[in-house]
Amino acid sequence: MNIKKHWWKLLGVVIVGYTLVAGLIVPLKPGVIGVSHKNANAGDSLRMEVVGYNTHFEKGKEDLKLWLKGDTTFFIKGQDVAIFDDNTLEVTFVIPAMLPFDQSVVELSLLIQNGIDGPFILPSAIFVTHSPDSVRVHTDEWVEKIDLEIGSSVMAFPFRNILKETIRNTYFHVPLWFTMIFILLGSVFNAIKYLRTGITIYDEKSSAYATIGLLFGILGLLTGAVWAKNTWGAYWSFDIKQNMTAIALLIYFAYFVLRGSLEESAQKGKVSAVYNIFAFATLIPLLYIIPRLTDSLHPGSGGNPAFGGEDLDNTMRMVFYPAIIGWTLLAYWMGNLLYRWQTVKNKILFQ
Amino acid sequence: MYKEIWALIKKDLQLEWRSGQAWSSSILYVFTTAFVVYITFINIPANLWNPLFWIIILFTAVNSVSGSFSSENGSLRLYYYTLMDPVKLMVSKTIYNVLVVTFLSFLCFAGFAFITGNPVRHLGNFLLVLLAAGVGLSITLTFTAAIAAGVKRKTSLLTILSFPLLIPTILVVLKLSADAIGLINDSTNNQDLITLFALDILLLGLGILLFPFLWKD
Numbered sequence: 093m094n095i096k097k098h099w100w101k102l103l104g105v106v107i108v109g110y111t112l113v114a115g116l117i118v119p120l121k122p123g124v125i126g127v128s129h130k131n132a133n134a135g136d137s138l139r140m141e142v143v144g145y146n147t148h149f150e151k152g153k154e155d156l157k158l159w160l161k162g163d164t165t166f167f168i169k170g171q172d173v174a175i176f177d178d179n180t181l182e183v184t185f186v187i188p189a190m191l192p193f194d195q196s197v198v199e200l201s202l203l204i205q206n207g208i209d210g211p212f213i214l215p216s217a218i219f220v221t222h223s224p225d226s227v228r229v230h231t232d233e234w235v236e237k238i239d240l241e242i243g244s245s246v247m248a249f250p251f252r253n254i255l256k257e258t259i260r261n262t263y264f265h266v267p268l269w270f271t272m273i274f275i276l277l278g279s280v281f282n283a284i285k286y287l288r289t290g291i292t293i294y295d296e297k298s299s300a301y302a303t304i305g306l307l308f309g310i311l312g313l314l315t316g317a318v319w320a321k322n323t324w325g326a327y328w329s330f331d332i333k334q335n336m337t338a339i340a341l342l343i344y345f346a347y348f349v350l351r352g353s354l355e356e357s358a359q360k361g362k363v364s365a366v367y368n369i370f371a372f373a374t375l376i377p378l379l380y381i382i383p384r385l386t387d388s389l390h391p392g393s394g395g396n397p398a399f400g401g402e403d404l405d406n407t408m409r410m411v412f413y414p415a416i417i418g419w420t421l422l423a424y425w426m427g428n429l430l431y432r433w434q435t436v437k438n439k440i441l442f443q
Numbered sequence: 444m445y446k447e448i449w450a451l452i453k454k455d456l457q458l459e460w461r462s463g464q465a466w467s468s469s470i471l472y473v474f475t476t477a478f479v480v481y482i483t484f485i486n487i488p489a490n491l492w493n494p495l496f497w498i499i500i501l502f503t504a505v506n507s508v509s510g511s512f513s514s515e516n517g518s519l520r521l522y523y524y525t526l527m528d529p530v531k532l533m534v535s536k537t538i539y540n541v542l543v544v545t546f547l548s549f550l551c552f553a554g555f556a557f558i559t560g561n562p563v564r565h566l567g568n569f570l571l572v573l574l575a576a577g578v579g580l581s582i583t584l585t586f587t588a589a590i591a592a593g594v595k596r597k598t599s600l601l602t603i604l605s606f607p608l609l610i611p612t613i614l615v616v617l618k619l620s621a622d623a624i625g626l627i628n629d630s631t632n633n634q635d636l637i638t639l640f641a642l643d644i645l646l647l648g649l650g651i652l653l654f655p656f657l658w659k660d
Contacts, residue, residue: 287656342607349603353594366653367590367604373649374608377642382611 104421111415115263122147123251124214134222135189152206267415268312276305283365295361300431451535489562508584512592529658545577569623579612586650
């Protein structure tokens, strides 16, 4: 065995191993899970409990500061901070009777900063009701000069509300889909080659890759369903992408039914190659065009690219892109193994 | 080229016309299905009318297209093969099926509206949607019928193969017809129509490109 020819298999295993370890072990950045109050009125003095995640309230208490933030110039500073442990504290915010905003309900975010964690924010932490008809004076009273420090630069994944730890599924769910598309592309490529040349090898390869593609599709669906249960509340929520995916899988199941119902090998190869190409061509609008025309719970609906700058930060990219490459290499390897196993089986059968 | 295609379409039409049996069974199929649906639902509100109508159309289309390659089997197929270009055969079959499916869906609309009442507000738009749907369904179904032609238990295989492929078309059509009925007020109609036609053209192109491979075996 010439090891130089098989380096990519090793690479695939190493990369997938790396993404498993890094994807599961690297901690999340500090964030706020919740606060005890969701609503308040202007003029209230609010004693609020703050629950953090991966935070260091106790360790970084010397320079711990809290604000309620309206826009870039409106800040209310937190007073009388009582720290219970690294993840819980109580703080008082004195909300002024007049707020410099036009809306009657003002959305304020909670901004926390200390030397260890750096700044982090809970968007829309509290809704303050006030009467905007009173004279709005935009005075310097609200302006607090705050300078945000950079926290200690440990490698960490971003903390997002709702997602929390499930953000790690980005390294499994999404790359599995990418891999499915790549391996199905390989299957179609071989189907085209078979139609052009008529050599049986290509048909067998095409079918093996389609099997592996279907396997990865099912895995992508399952990881997505688990993720959906934790974030959207149900395994299946009539999301357009979920439905289209189910249809795409049905199309490929039909491919195998078609193969099963044809007996003569040349006809089987030809017909299934034709259907394979046709199926892949409809798969693209199913997965990538139609979901963008309607609303979806998935990111990337409404014509946006699936990954904006908001969804994937640099730390995540360091795991996400290798994961795609690693899984694709593994899938290719699996496809080739399946193809070889089937060839050997046919040889024994027809001896 | 057009002459040959037209001759093929005419041949199919004449065959159907002479036998008579296929026409009458298709028409009866439409009315029976529509009536069974009416009997089971009795009062059909507009938001239910729309999907029910399209499900009837879907089954009617599958039923009428499933036999389109069965006449060319065995020695006749070989005779055709020596005689003509597969692309022309494919195009003629597609056009023929478009005619049949569109005719049947207009008939289905008339029958279903007659029994259950007509909820459609913008009739012109609705007929346009019927036409677009006829084209879309026929293209995919003709191609899948060609794939399933050589297989035993053809009809069930045709259903398995074509239904998932038809869902994009059906979804767009459902939305467009909901708009024509007045259930929703959608301003992106043109965009949907363009999507539908782009999908149709993609499928037709693929069908024409791939059919010669199916034909020569």
